[in-house]
Amino acid sequence: MDIKKHGNVTIVTIPERFDAHSSRDVENVLQKLIDKGSKAVLCNFKQTEYISSAGLRVLLAAMKTLKKSGGHFYLCSTSSFVQEVLETSGLASILKIFLTEKDALEHIR
């Protein structure tokens, strides 16, 4: 998983498949970042082709935890499939989703 810092924002690139298998790794990565005190985490979905309910759960958990510690959780570059899943489940309305990474970074500043 590609993790990079841009100022005080940590950008995590979500793997191609965000399902029951990979969700544990992503969860661990996000948890570690939050424990280390990250206040702004951006998940980049440019590589992600598939997301399951396991992935959705991880996103929700991360969002809630960050909120509790005063941080913010963002998403960007979702594919049409991923976006549809987020829309159908209604999560699209409670998560902050940006079209591109650039947009997200601009907004965060």
Next chain:
Amino acid sequence: MNSMVTVRKKDKKGSLAFKLSCFILAGVVIVFLTAFFYNYHYSRKIVMENVEANARNLAHATVNKIESLLQGVEKIPRYIAFSLERKDYTREDLMEMIKNGVIASTEIFGSTVAFEPYAFDPRLLYFAPYYYKDEDGIEFCSLGRDSYRYFYRDWYLIPRELKRPVWSEPYYDEGGGNIIMATYSVPFSRFLNGESQFMGVVTADISLDWLMNIISGVSVYRSGYAFLISQNGVFVTHPDKELIMHESIFSIAEAAGDAGLRETGRDMIRGGEGFVSLKSALTVRDSWMYYAYLPSVGWSIGIIFPEDELFADVRELNREVLIIGSVGVVFLFFIVILIASSITKPLRILAIETAEIARGNLDIQVPLIKSKDEVGELSRSFGNMRTALKEYIAHLAETTAAKERIESELKIARRIQMSFLPKKFPPFPEKREIDIYAMIEPAKEVGGDLYDFFLLNEDHVFFTIGDVSEKGVPAALFMAVTKTLMKGIAAYGIEPSDLLVKVNQELCKENESMMFVTVFCGILDCRTGNLTFSNAGHNPPLIIHADGKVEWLHVPKGLVLGVMEDAEYKSERTVLHAGDTIFLYTDGVTEAVNSEKHVYSEERLIRSLQESNVTKTELIVKTVMQSLKDFTGDEPQYDDITIVSVQFKGTVEDESVTT
């Protein structure tokens, strides 16, 4: 027990001890044999050199001895000849000189002065007084008679011609002593009338018997001997009396076809000296011969050394060494086997026990080998391994038992969970306005999908479908809670949206794991076909019209249940006409994959529904299920598959109108 014994016996040949012994012994034997043959070869060589040196010395000594004896013999006739040439002498003087000469010399057998015809006495043709030794004493006879014309004899003629003293070839003399002899003849002459005139020959004879005695005194090992051959190669003396005078070295060589012997003979009469190997032509056994020349008489001596006696000592020594070596090798063999066995015995024990353990008998006692060497180490490691193995197997057995317990509990859980879901179809046979059919195929043994339908009152039926995030036991438990909540909260008069709000609030309490569930629920008025429904993140259902047209039902946007406590939900309304079917499903249907990683997809679902010519709800559901199974083939199922189909048949009035 029997099989164990067989193992041991069968492996004797291939056993480590045996192999080790063989290899070590092979090496030892090779080294020993190499040393042995080297030693044998070089000791032979050394012996040969010594033998040759000794032979040379012996030959020279013998030659010297014989030469001095023969020279002694030569002196007398020389002296006599010398005297005869310088003095006058009477007949008596002459006789006395001759007789004294014979007496004085032990070597001389006989002697004569043989005169040229009429040289001594003009009246006498022959004059050759001859004195010789006999058993009784000295005998006299006069050589020269018609049957014995001495002046034609070699012993007379040759010195006469050569004008010098000459030794004759050995010959049998019937004129004188009737024995085999050799004669030394010295010619003498007289100065008469201004010139030297040949007068006669003074001779000294030696008997070959005497010579043979001298020669036989030469002792050579045990059965070695010496012999003499004449200038022509004829045997002068030889232990085998048959050969004397009758055979020559050449005749023997010819008879045996031995060219080497012939060559040797030639060298001998040429005056050569040497040390050669003889094969059985001349001698019975293989021998070596040293030969030398007797210059005075022109004969050769040959000294025979039987080969086996020459090398007897060496051979004996080597035989002893060989015996010691062999005994040593055999001894070594047993020692090596002993040592190797002591090493491999513990290994053999270990091997047997390993076999036992392989059979499953882990409790066998590994005898502790206390030695500090590698074998002891192995034994200890082995014991540790056995213990570890036992523990591991015990642990494995426990885990397997636990797993089986869980699996059986899971099976029970599945049964319980399945019993939650309505299974009786048709569920409301008396309500002829509606026909409901549902199917669920969980991915693991307990699933996260749910469905339910029940009558709120006589005319209103509530139905719902849902999908818990993830699968397995946690999902199943969450599913059970959700279903129970819905059943509990639903009542006639409640809006579907309110139901969702309430259920959501309950689910959000104590939901640390962030599990959520998608739900679609609807209430159908069986009298009118009015449908009220609400959605919480679930995929929209399809409407199948009586004419076969399929379209999506537009659902209100709503967040999945269990995430946000204050989430809001909306209700929407539509009307179902007679023959319309509402087709609910979970994403396990549209997201099922086949071996090429293609998904079933919504398009294929719609097509399947359009193409099925069936109208009965049960058949609609089963057709789609079959189509899905055909699509996925052998690919494993990743998600729960749930389908609920609710068909509105129309009101009773409609029915009566149509029939």
